[in-house]
Amino acid sequence: MxxxxxxxxxxxxxxxxxxxxxxxxxxxxxxxxxxxxxxxxxxxxxxxxxxxxxxxxxxxxxxxxxxxxxxxxxxxxxxxxxxxxxxxxxxxxxxxxxxxxxxxxxxxxxxxxxxxxxxxxxKDGGVFAALTGKQMGHLESQKRLWERFGHTQLELLDQRRIREVVNCEQYVGGMLDMSGGHxxxxxxxxxxxxxxxxxxxxxxxxxxxxxxxxxxxxxxxxxxxxxxxxxxxxxxxxxxxxxxxxxxxKSMPCGTQVITTEPLGEALAKSLLPQDYCVEDCNYLLDYYRLTGDKRLVFGGGVVYGARDPANIEAIIRPKMLKAFPQLKNVKIDYAWTGNFLLTLxxxxxxxxxxxxxxxxxxxxxxxxxxxxxxxxxxxxxxxxxxxxxxxxxxxPHYPFPGGQLLRTPFAALGAWYYGLRDKFGY
Missing domain, CATH: 3.50.50.60 (FAD/NAD(P)-binding domain)
Incomplete structure (x- = not known):
């Protein structure tokens, strides 16, 4: 067997x-x-x-x-x-x-x-990071929404505050959820x-x-x-x-990719994420990252519709990591893998x-x-x-993907391409 x-x-x-x-x-x-x-x-x-x-x-x-x-x-x-x-x-x-x-x-x-x-x-604490003013406005609305349903462990972060929890110049602000974590x-x-x-x-x-x-x-x-x-x-x-x-x-397997660096050491790890919170950005095709217990950076992102394994995962994800943290340009990637999640329409x-x-x-x-x-x-x-x-x-309510199993992957990928363009141009 x-x-x-x-x-x-x-x-x-x-x-x-x-x-x-x-x-x-x-x-x-x-x-x-x-x-x-x-x-x-x-x-x-x-x-x-x-x-x-x-x-x-x-x-x-x-x-x-x-x-x-x-x-x-x-x-x-x-x-x-x-x-x-x-x-x-x-x-x-x-x-x-x-x-x-x-x-x-x-x-x-x-x-x-x-x-x-x-x-x-x-570890406690998760950050939603906004790359644009529009995304920051969405986080402000999300905070009000979640508080309406009794969730109060939330703090809006302005540009100064988010730099205190994640050493990345891309973000204009964010929201900290202390009931999040990793x-x-x-x-x-x-x-x-x-x-x-x-x-x-x-x-x-x-x-x-x-x-x-x-x-x-x-x-x-x-x-x-x-x-x-x-x-x-x-x-x-x-x-x-x-x-x-x-x-x-009524569902479609999709792949996402993750890389993990070599151990960074206490000082470099703390310089990236001083409070050891995890982070995800607010894009439709989002990036997410956090530190491990032995002070590596785990960084993930990207979606492959239909759950095919990419030939070179590091080539897809490393540029995303370096855009957030250019100071890691000489850091070695020890692990790269993919895994499937199930998408519904x-x-x-x-x-x-x-x-x-x-x-x-x-x-x-x-x-x-x-x-x-x-x-x-x-x-x-x-x-x-x-x-x-x-x-x-x-x-x-749930519905089958248009075009059945034959066309669900290209239709979903086309939708992701559209939202990726919106992310890129800040819409």
């Missing part, structure tokens, strides 16, 4: 030691079978185990193999489309409920880290997997779900085994493939149920670290019969 290792990345190279987990062999019965051992799947499993369910998790490769173990490591609140956009689409009542949940994911992460003693270099993402998901097992949950690695046999008691088939369950949670996101055709039609997550017993959440659209932790709680609530918050997500 094939063994899929982690892709080469800084995260894989610096991951905490974990025991090997077996592949599924033979038949298993459980209350809930979770497909995917990333943030969504493990968050769901933890909440379910804490409420007395028997849970089995199937992972096609290794825990955190997908976006959960490859992302920029930033704790960013809300959704990829903000609450005002949601409100215009679905009305104030549904938006109010979604708005109340928009800041919950970060709290869940911190609760998990504290409760299960997860070593993942958790983590070593693979170590977070590995710690959550250990927490699942500490509560009696079972995780099988190298055990891809190849078929779901639907019915009153559904069965998930893997190459060498089967799991019979009362409920299934589908949490594969961009790595689900065509296992559930209804879900594949609305850029809002897709949540729902197939039949009576197959639940799913997918399509974080590049904004998944906090949302996925919330999603696990919402899915667990639904399985316990408390569906109000689940329904608020499930009722969001």
């Amino acid at each position: 094939a063994n899929t290792p982690y892709p080469e990345s800084y995260y894989a190279a610096s991951a905490n030691a974990v025991p090997p987990r077996p592949a599924l062999q033979g038949d298993v019965e459980t209350d809930v079978c979770v497909i995917g051992a990333g943030y969504t799947g493990l968050s769901s499993a933890l909440f379910l185990l804490e409420n007395g369910f028997k849970v089995t998790v199937l992972e096609a490769a290794k825990v955190g193999f997908g976006a959960s173990g490859r992302n920029g490591g930033q704790i960013v609140n809300s959704y990829s489309r903000d609450i005002d956009v949601i409100e215009r689409s679905v009305g104030p009542k549904q938006a109010q409920l979604l708005g109340q949940m928009a800041f919950e994911g970060g709290r869940i992460i911190r609760e998990r880290v504290a409760k299960y003693n997860i070593q993942c270099d958790l 983590i070593h993402p693979l170590n977070l998901v590995l710690g959550e997997a250990a927490a699942v097992e500490s509560l009696g949950g079972t995780i099988y690695e190298q055990s891809p779900a190849v078929r779901i046999e639907r019915g009153a008691t559904p069965v998930v088939h893997t190459p060498q085994g089967r799991v019979r369950a009362r409920f299934i949670i589908v949490a594969g996101n961009a790595y689900l493939g065509n296992l559930v055709p209804e879900l594949a039609a 609305s850029r809002l997550p897709q949540v729902g149920r197939l039949g009576d017993n197959i639940y799913y959440s997918q399509g974080c659209s590049g904004h998944g670290v906090t949302y996925t932790h919330l999603a696990g709680k919402v899915l667990a609530e639904a399985l316990r019969g408390q569906a109000e918050r689940f329904d608020a997500f499930a009722d969001l």
Whole structure:
């Protein structure tokens, strides 16, 4: 049987030691079978185990193999489309409920880290950096919007203040969110997997779900085994493939690229980001960066629609890094990798149920670290019969990409090109 290792990345190279987990062999019965051992799947499993369910998790490769173990490591609140956009689409009542949940994911992460003693270099503080006056105006509106939904750990930064938290001359201002922050993402998901097992949950690695046999008691088939369950949670996101055709039609895998420098040393690292906050800019095609626990700079950006791997990741991302920090021109890049996230046409997550017993959440659209932790709680609530918050997500309208799977990639890339031009010329 094939063994899929982690892709080469800084995260894989610096991951905490974990025991090997077996592949599924033979038949298993459980209350809930979770497909995917990333943030969504493990968050769901933890909440379910804490409420007395028997849970089995199937992972096609290794825990955190997908976006959960490859992302920029930033704790960013809300959704990829903000609450005002949601409100215009679905009305104030549904938006109010979604708005109340928009800041919950970060709290869940911190609760998990504290409760299960997860070593993942958790740091508080995230900055949204404005490159233009128009972007600064948007941040001022965003602060008012978030405060309307009870989120008050925010500070607007003028040009002088932002230079105190990020040594970059590009920015005219920004907004600091002290409930944001950053983590070593693979170590977070590995710690959550250990927490699942500490509560009696079972995780099988190298055990891809190849078929779901639907019915009153559904069965998930893997190459060498089967799991019979009362409920299934589908949490594969961009790595689900065509296992559930209804879900594949309304989403598109996209790739993003990340590089990590050699260790910078305490003095140089502190000169770049004196308070050790993470940063993302306000462009549509945004750049994001932060320091690691051993004082490297992680820098990411760019989108490849259709999730193709670029031939030279460093050539794409290094110029972006040097535009922000020209003082790093002689610094070596130790790691470069890509990872896929799942894009929806609305850029809002897709949540729902197939039949009576197959639940799913997918399509974080590049904004998944906090949302996925919330999603696990919402899915667990639904399985316990408390569906109000689940329904608020499930009722969001979603549409297939125009042109179907054949044309969704060029259409999305054309849209990104248009917004990239807007970023470039400051519109």
